[in-house]
Amino acid sequence: MASIIVCSGPHDGHVSPMLGVARHLISRGHRVRFLTGPAYADAVRALGAEFLALGEGAAYPPPQASTATGVAAIREGVRALAIDPARGQYEPLAAAIAAEPTDAVLAEVTFVGAATLSRLPREQRPAVIACGILPLTLSSQDCAPYGMGLPPGNGRGSRLRNRALNWLVMNVVLRDSQRQVDSLVRELVGAEKDGLFILDWTRRVELMAQFTVPEFEYPRSDAPDSLRFFGPMSRHAATGSAKPAWWGDLDGPRPIVYVTQGTVSNEDFTALVAPTLEALAEEDVTVVVSTGRRPLSALPPLPANARAAEFLPDAELLPKVAVYVTNGGYGGLHYAMENGVPIVVAGDTEDKPEGAARVAWAGAGINLKTGRPKPSAIRDAVRKVLDDPRYQAGSRRIGAAIAASPGVDGLMDELDTILAAKKA
Structure with a gap:
């Protein structure tokens, strides 16, 4: 010992x-x-x-x-x-x-x-x-x-x-x-x-x-x-966390877009969560939001196709997700790639520009190169990731390397x- x-x-x-x-x-x-x-x-x-x-x-x-x-x-x-x-x-x-x-x-x-x-x-x-x-x-x-x-x-x-x-x-x-x-x-x-x-x-x-x-x-x-x-250490995270009442809605036919600003840079949801909700309000997707343990009252009004919770069990959610929209936290990026989920990343403070640049370099997603993207930029990026299988292939390639690490x-x-x- x-x-x-x-x-x-x-x-x-x-x-x-x-x-x-x-x-x-x-x-x-x-x-x-x-x-x-x-x-x-x-x-x-x-x-x-x-x-x-x-x-x-x-x-x-x-x-x-x-x-x-x-x-x-x-x-x-x-x-x-x-x-x-x-x-x-x-x-x-x-x-x-x-x-x-x-x-x-x-x-x-x-x-x-x-x-x-x-x-x-x-x-x-x-x-x-x-x-x-x-x-x-x-x-x-x-x-x-x-x-x-x-x-x-x-x-x-x-x-x-x-x-x-x-x-x-x-x-x-x-x-x-x-x-x-x-x-x-x-x-x-x-x-x-x-x-x-x-x-x-x-x-x-x-x-x-x-x-x-x-x-x-x-x-x-x-x-x-x-x-x-x-x-990453993400594979060792516990599963079985409590799920919100709307969890069953995720089993529908529409692609799921998961957006979060993590548990650190989540004081101002106008940076990424709010423009993502606006960008995808009329899209044929289900938008899932995690506030990173902040109260749901801090969010803007949710459109009809959006669901939100203060905390979500990523290990069980991400296998259902089609696109991960994030400000680029290192752990969250690896969670997504471990599950072969392509990424749209928008982060420009702390270490996030480095993680965002690596997402694009590795072919696992799109780097919006800003921490405050416009709704139109988010919508275009999500559409592109959904339509172009190369991004999912890039994420899956890294996911396979993670599984073998x-x-x-x-x-x-x-x-x-x-x-x-x-x-x-």
């Missing part, structure tokens, strides 16, 4: 996949402590793990606090995810490691406390495993900088573009952010800067466990040997190998 700490920022989309990891660790007999926000204490304890609370200032700000896009969003994201929460994440993590022997720390990739821990020499810390719950952030000569939402391109010209943009982001856009991070690390663990870019911290860890498949990630010829693809069991096996190597 190993002693393991699992870490996550305090948001559903971050915590949920890490709870799946923790569940499997416990099933293999490991002792698990789970470090996250207090809102998730009951869910952690229900697994049989010990709850550890994040420190002051470690909570991420609400996504609606900013509407920045592109490189400005990258700068704000680094501040919000990698600078402001650093102390409140690292100090309770360090205290937990000091309190008892710890064999490994598994942290989702935005958890900067683990990034700070990784700056210590290997003999002074547990093994660190970074879990990729977002599109891969690693900079590369083969890809544009993370956050720009640009596909990698082909040929020498694209490589020159990528190199120039990466240099610009590292040396101009995020230069001051890099200095702040280096100063914080020096204060917290005494480590001097090592020349590694902020978004590349996972190059230091023993394992970079990306929760997708290679078919949904840009190839990188310069990726570290520690990078592994395990597929090693999943969390593969991650557990890699962890066992890392722990055995440490003991040898």
Whole structure:
């Protein structure tokens, strides 16, 4: 039995996949402590793990606090995810490691406390495993900088573009952010800067466990040997959740279009849900809306062909769905592709431009390239996806790769190998 700490920022989309990891660790007999926000204490304890609370200032700000896009969003994201929460994440993590022997720390990739821990020499810390719950952030000569939402391109010209943009982001856009991070690390663990870019911290860890498949990630010829693809954690979600009274309506002959803004960016339904309802009100489809646990009263009036619920069991709904309309949350995209559902995606904040760009690059759907699409654009995209079988074929291709991926069991096996190597 190993002693393991699992870490996550305090948001559903971050915590949920890490709870799946923790569940499997416990099933293999490991002792698990789970470090996250207090809102998730009951869910952690229900697994049989010990709850550890994040420190002051470690909570991420609400996504609606900013509407920045592109490189400005990258700068704000680094501040919000990698600078402001650093102390409140690292100090309770360090205290937990000091309190008892710890064999490994598994942290989702935005958890900067683990990034700070990784700056210590290997003999002074547990093994660190970074879990990729977002599109891969690693900079590369083969890809544009993370956050720009640009596909990698082909040929020498694209490589020159990528190199120039990466240099610009590292040396101009995020230069001051890099200095702040280096100063914080020096204060917290005494480590001097090592020349590694902020978004590349996972190059230091023993394992970079990306929760997708290679078919949904840009190839990188310069990726570290520690990078592994395990597929999404969505397949491990529970089924059998309560269904709304209208569930039987989904068995009719009309195609089902499922629209949601997820559980994080769901404060303003005028961004995507409302224009989708307007766009499809006269179409021969059934529109299903999930509010992401927000009250139904927050929705605009529903047209006759629409149904809504605060929460829906995706594992049982998506096999019925013909088109998934989303703002691009990473988990939801994988749920759709796991079920071979083509996607219409409209997202331009946080990590969503990266997920949206990958949907189009992989041929699994249409990227509307905005977070506030017009109803006419949504209607045209839904019609196109319904009429053109190539989008469903693209989604099914990735779904087949997901089905063949090693999943969390593969991650557990890699962890066992890392722990055995440490003991040898």
